[in-house]
Amino acid sequence: MSAEPWPEGVGKRILESVDSTNAEAARVAASLRGPEWILARRQTAGRGRRGRGWTDPAGNFAATLVMHPQEPPEHLALRSFVAALALQDALIAATGRPPGFALKWPNDVLLNGGKLAGILLETIPTPGALHLAVGIGVNLRHAPAPEPGAVAPVDLMSATGVALDPEDLLNLLAPAFARWEGRLQTYGFEPLRQAFLQRAARLGQRITARTVSETHDGTFDGIDARGALILTTARGRITVPAADVFFDENEARPCS
Structure with missing residues (x-):
């Protein structure tokens, strides 16, 4: 497993513990000069879509990319596809196992049919600007209890035998995200749409x-x-x- 170089101009902030990486993103967004990844080795009050909680034991992955996209607000949601494609690329690079991974619309990554990762986008209004927080959680070592009716969660280590450190995953994810973001900016959404459908569950x-x-x-x-x-x-x-x-x-x- 070898990571590409860290993307130029993108910051990295590693925290031992935080309530939520998206909450931390909201606190620091106005002070940032460029995009920045925030990784927490322990997240104590993570949250998922529609206000649901996100269980995050030590050893799992919790990170947020803070961005300041220069485009209409209605286009911001396309970053969920950027994040999903990049995360699948990073996980394949980490495990060497393309079969088994799939993408569940709009923003989950599945492994062998179980939910491995989730993505949460939140806008952050700051004076004179609108920032975007792209929060990503991955069950690297622990899977939470299943919810009734939902896809059963899985963790990477149990499913593949790969013990992946959160910072190692971030070092794979950040370049992959920059690569897909570059395609979005250069060619628009269509290449991402086609790629997502090729991987869609x-x-x-x-x-x-x-x-x-x-x-x-x-x-x-x-x-x-x-x-x-x-x-x-x-x-x-x-x-x-x-x-x-x-x-x-x-x-x-x-x-x-």
């Missing part, structure tokens, strides 16, 4: 997408030019910009 199979107010059952037919989920339902084809996705366990698992 359950493409062409039935899934359930739950928003705050609605539940949609249908066939996962892709993602559109804005990153929204495309579902073919009994009522026709729809797009879902944001939702929690659940799998039909009667369907085959292509990523196992």
Whole structure:
């Protein structure tokens, strides 16, 4: 396992313990002169999507990239695809095992069908600027208790036998993120959309997408030019910009 050089102009901050790397990002964003990765060896109050908690025992990976993208706010969500693609690249580089990893829309990385990692994007308003926190959590050594109806969590060491240090993963992740971010900036979202679909779990199979107010059952037919989920339902084809996705366990698992 050999990491590419650390990306030029990107900072690195290693903390022994913090409440949340995204919370730390919000505290320091206004003082930063450029993008910076914040890694915590222990996170005591991590959080996931929709305000849910994120269990993070010692030995797991918890990091946030603080960015200041110069683009309309509606484009910021595309960083979840940058992060997912980069994280899968980093994990493959660390383990040497491309089979088994897959991406679950919109922002989870799966290993052998179980949830290995999650990504949380949060905007950070500062005077005269809008920053973005890209939070990433990976179960390197410990998997949390499963939640009813959700994809069962897994950890990297139990599934692969690879004991990966969080800072070693960060040294692989940061260059991979910079590489995919460069593609987004140069070529737009389409190359990332195509790459995501090549790695997507359950493409062409039935899934359930739950928003705050609605539940949609249908066939996962892709993602559109804005990153929204495309579902073919009994009522026709729809797009879902944001939702929690659940799998039909009667369907085959292509990523196992």
